[in-house]
Amino acid sequence: MSENGTTSPGDDPSDQFIGGETEDSPRVEFYGGRGMSAFPIGFFIVWAIVQTALWRIGDTGGLIVGILIGLIVGMFFVRGNWQSYANTIFEGMTQPVAVTAIVAWIWAGMFAQLLQDGGFVGGLVWLADTAGIGAALFPAITFVLAAVFTTGIGTGYGATVAFVGLFFPAGVLLGANPVLLFGAILSGAIFGDNLAPVSDTTIVSAVTQDADIGGVVASRFKYVIIAAAIAFVGYVIAGGAMSGLEIGAEAQAIFLESSEAIGLVHVISMLAVIGAAIAGRHIVEAISWGIVLAVVFNLAFGLTTLGDIVMFNAPSDAPLSEPLAGLPILTVVEEADAVGVTGSLMNGVAGFLELSILVLLIIGAAQIMIRGGAFESLLEWSIENLATNVRNAELTMVGSAALINAIITINTAAEVAIGPYISKIGERFNLNGYRRANILDGQTAAMGYIFPWSGGVLAGYSAMQRLPREYDWFSESMLVTPIDVVPFVFQGWLLVAVFVVAALTGFGREYIIDRQSEEVARV
Amino acid sequence: MSLFSKYLKGWQFRANRPTLEPGSEIDVFVAETNGTSGRAYIGDTELIVNGAGPETVEKQVRVRVTDFDETTATGQGDLLEVVGESSYSG
Structure with a gap:
C-alpha cells in the first residue's frame, strides 16, 4: 500500500482534495424535503411544551396522544409508499435501547416501592433529623448520594425512580425545596450515567468511538468532577436560599414520630444492588437481588406483610x-x-406502563427522522459549515450531540444515532477516541435529564405522581411541574458548559498522535 | 499506563496546532486527497501525506514526517501503510 514521494514538498494540492462518501440515501421520502421527516418529533415537542409547560398538565396519556397525532399527520407528507413509513416506526420501536430503558424503569419501580413500603423514607427522615441535616443541606446531600448510587448501578433512570420515591418525600417533609430536590436527584443521575463503567451510555460512547471503557471512564473523570464540584456548591447555596413548602406542623410531627431507624435496614438492599452491579452482574439481576433482599427484610422485620x-x-x-x-x-x-x-410490586410497575408506551412511540418517531434524512441533513450541514477548524469542530460536536439528545427522549438511542457523526468530525481533526467519547457522552448524559420530555424527567415525574397516594401529607400541589426543574439540573448545564470551555481552550484535548485509545472491550 | 495515571492524563490545555517531529512516525486519519497525495489535519496542523490516494481517505495511516514548519503549522510526510479503519465505517 505504501507509495512514497509522488508529490513534491512545494505543491499545494488543496483545491482538488475530495473527502470520502459514506452516507446512504434516505429510505423514506417526504414532500417538502428531508426536513419534513422531523415533523412527528417536532409536533410532539410542541405538544409536550404546550401541555406540560403552558397548561401544566403532567398527564403521560396526553403525551401519548400527542406523539400519535404527530405520527399520523406525518404520514400524509410521505412521498410514495406509506408502508415504508409504518415499517420504520416498527424498526424504531423494536430497538433494544428503548426496551432497556423500560426494563430499568419497571425493575427500579418495584424495588423503590418495596423500600418505600418498608419504611426506608421514614428511616431517612429519622437519620436526617438525628444527624441534624436540615432542609438547606438536604438537596446537596441527595445529589451526592444519587451520584454514588447511579455510579454503582449504572442506570440513571432507575436511580431517578428510586430516589424520587425515597429521598424526595423525605426531603420535602423536612422542608427542602421540591424543585431543587428534584433537580439534585436528576443531577446525581447525570453524574452516574456519565461516569459509571456499567452505564449503557458510557458503553455506547466507548464502542462507537473505538475506545476502551476503562480508559474512557478515567479520561472523563476530569470533566465530570469539575461540573459536580460546582453543582454541589450550587445546591448548598440554593438550598439555603430557596424555601420549602409549608407542610402542616401536625402532619410533620406525626410523620417524624412514626419515623423509625429500622427502615434504614434497606441501605443494605441498596448496597446489594450496587455491589452486584459493580461485580459485573446484569442490571436486571442486580436489582432483582435488591428486590429479594427488600422482601426478606420487610417480612423478617415486620415492616410489611406478604399481603x-x-x-x-x-x-x-x-x-x-x-x-x-x-x-x-x-x-x-x-x-x-x-x-x-x-x-x-404492582404499584411499583403500574406507574411506568403508560410511560413505556410513550417511549416506544417516541423512539419510532425518532427513527422516522433518521430514515427520512432530517437528522443527516442537519449533521451534514453542521459538518460542512461549522466544523472549519479544530475548535469549531469540537464546538460542533458538543452542539450537535446536545441538540439531538435534547430532541430524542431516550438518550441512549440519541447517542447511538449521533455516534458515527461525532467520530466523523473528530477523526477529521485526529481527535482521539477518548476525547470524542467524552464529548459525546457528556451531552448525552446531560440532555437526557433536563427537559420535560427527557426520559429521566418523565420517569422521575411518573414516580412522583404516586406519592400523594402514599402519604397523607403529600398533596397534588407538591408535585414538581417538569418544566420548572429545567434550570435546576445543575450537573447537566454545568457539564455542557465544561465541554464548551474545554473546546474553546483545549482543556483535556487529546490527539491521536498523543495517545491512542486501547482496544474496545466489546460487551 | 497505571489506572491512577490514566485519571491524571489530560489535565492540561492542548494546542490547536500541535507540532510534529520530522523523522517521527505517526498514525493519522487522512481527511482528503487529490489522487496522489492526501491531507491530514491534526487539530489545525496540516500534514500533506505523499502517496495517500483515494483508498486512504478516512482511513488511519502510518506516516513518516519528513518536514515541519512551526510558524505555519504545516508539514509533509510519506505514507508507510494503512493501519486502521474509521470507527463509523462499520
Whole structure:
C-alpha cells in the first residue's frame, strides 16, 4: 500500500482534495424535503411544551396522544409508499435501547416501592433529623448520594425512580425545596450515567468511538468532577436560599414520630444492588437481588406483610376465592371496583406502563427522522459549515450531540444515532477516541435529564405522581411541574458548559498522535 | 499506563496546532486527497501525506514526517501503510 514521494514538498494540492462518501440515501421520502421527516418529533415537542409547560398538565396519556397525532399527520407528507413509513416506526420501536430503558424503569419501580413500603423514607427522615441535616443541606446531600448510587448501578433512570420515591418525600417533609430536590436527584443521575463503567451510555460512547471503557471512564473523570464540584456548591447555596413548602406542623410531627431507624435496614438492599452491579452482574439481576433482599427484610422485620407486597382481591363468586380466603395474599371483595391485584410490586410497575408506551412511540418517531434524512441533513450541514477548524469542530460536536439528545427522549438511542457523526468530525481533526467519547457522552448524559420530555424527567415525574397516594401529607400541589426543574439540573448545564470551555481552550484535548485509545472491550 | 495515571492524563490545555517531529512516525486519519497525495489535519496542523490516494481517505495511516514548519503549522510526510479503519465505517 505504501507509495512514497509522488508529490513534491512545494505543491499545494488543496483545491482538488475530495473527502470520502459514506452516507446512504434516505429510505423514506417526504414532500417538502428531508426536513419534513422531523415533523412527528417536532409536533410532539410542541405538544409536550404546550401541555406540560403552558397548561401544566403532567398527564403521560396526553403525551401519548400527542406523539400519535404527530405520527399520523406525518404520514400524509410521505412521498410514495406509506408502508415504508409504518415499517420504520416498527424498526424504531423494536430497538433494544428503548426496551432497556423500560426494563430499568419497571425493575427500579418495584424495588423503590418495596423500600418505600418498608419504611426506608421514614428511616431517612429519622437519620436526617438525628444527624441534624436540615432542609438547606438536604438537596446537596441527595445529589451526592444519587451520584454514588447511579455510579454503582449504572442506570440513571432507575436511580431517578428510586430516589424520587425515597429521598424526595423525605426531603420535602423536612422542608427542602421540591424543585431543587428534584433537580439534585436528576443531577446525581447525570453524574452516574456519565461516569459509571456499567452505564449503557458510557458503553455506547466507548464502542462507537473505538475506545476502551476503562480508559474512557478515567479520561472523563476530569470533566465530570469539575461540573459536580460546582453543582454541589450550587445546591448548598440554593438550598439555603430557596424555601420549602409549608407542610402542616401536625402532619410533620406525626410523620417524624412514626419515623423509625429500622427502615434504614434497606441501605443494605441498596448496597446489594450496587455491589452486584459493580461485580459485573446484569442490571436486571442486580436489582432483582435488591428486590429479594427488600422482601426478606420487610417480612423478617415486620415492616410489611406478604399481603402488602402482593395481594389478589378476588370477587366472592370466583370458583376458588371463598375456599382459599385464608391465604395471606387473597382478599375476597364484594364491590366490583375493588377487584384486582395490588401491593408493592404492582404499584411499583403500574406507574411506568403508560410511560413505556410513550417511549416506544417516541423512539419510532425518532427513527422516522433518521430514515427520512432530517437528522443527516442537519449533521451534514453542521459538518460542512461549522466544523472549519479544530475548535469549531469540537464546538460542533458538543452542539450537535446536545441538540439531538435534547430532541430524542431516550438518550441512549440519541447517542447511538449521533455516534458515527461525532467520530466523523473528530477523526477529521485526529481527535482521539477518548476525547470524542467524552464529548459525546457528556451531552448525552446531560440532555437526557433536563427537559420535560427527557426520559429521566418523565420517569422521575411518573414516580412522583404516586406519592400523594402514599402519604397523607403529600398533596397534588407538591408535585414538581417538569418544566420548572429545567434550570435546576445543575450537573447537566454545568457539564455542557465544561465541554464548551474545554473546546474553546483545549482543556483535556487529546490527539491521536498523543495517545491512542486501547482496544474496545466489546460487551 | 497505571489506572491512577490514566485519571491524571489530560489535565492540561492542548494546542490547536500541535507540532510534529520530522523523522517521527505517526498514525493519522487522512481527511482528503487529490489522487496522489492526501491531507491530514491534526487539530489545525496540516500534514500533506505523499502517496495517500483515494483508498486512504478516512482511513488511519502510518506516516513518516519528513518536514515541519512551526510558524505555519504545516508539514509533509510519506505514507508507510494503512493501519486502521474509521470507527463509523462499520
